[in-house]
Amino acid sequence: DTGVSQDPRHKITKRGQNVTFRCDPISEHNRLYWYRQTLGQGPEFLTYFQNEAQLEKSRLLSDRFSAERPKGSFSTLEIQRTEQGDSAMYLCATSDGGAKVVTQYFGPGTRLLVL
């Protein structure tokens, strides 16, 4: 257990519905990342927060996706009007930006299945 928690661990939804995932970081970590992992592939970067500021978004993050990190603590990732292609594991990772080597610690992920 890295100390990064994600909720829910599993989500099944119907196409067209909205879903929201939550990530709680290690308390002293100011950097937070979202990645998406499809079956048989490595995680792909989606977006990055430093404290409450969203500083980078991947082109993978379509306008149906939105992420927030109010007050620089937990983060949420919302997918609107889900599509079957959104089915994947959504991973959150956090790191201490003040460390000499910025190691990312991953949570257990939220597995999304869109029917």
Next chain:
Amino acid sequence: QQQVKQSPQSLIVQKGGISIINCAYENTAFDYFPWYQQFPGKGPALLIAIRPDVSEKKEGRFTISFNKSAKQFSLHIMDSQPGDSATYFCAASMNYGGATNKLIFGTGTLLAVQP
């Protein structure tokens, strides 16, 4: 130029043998190369990492060999055990100040250690 290429896709090793996984990158701005281990249904866990100013790093049974001129690095697992059976991902990032440190992952290697 942002890709990290990983091979082999899968690997079967006998208990006690040496497992070797290789990765190659193009972007010379990468300066941090971690390896992650992932078990089914879990998030990736950091195994070992290296900076390009050293050619080798060893932690227990795990060794990273790094060839800066060839832009290649590899993971060696000595005395492989059935409990090492997992998917291994290499990754790369730009770790200097100001960078987002987002990880670019390889496609993964599924390792099976036979008893």
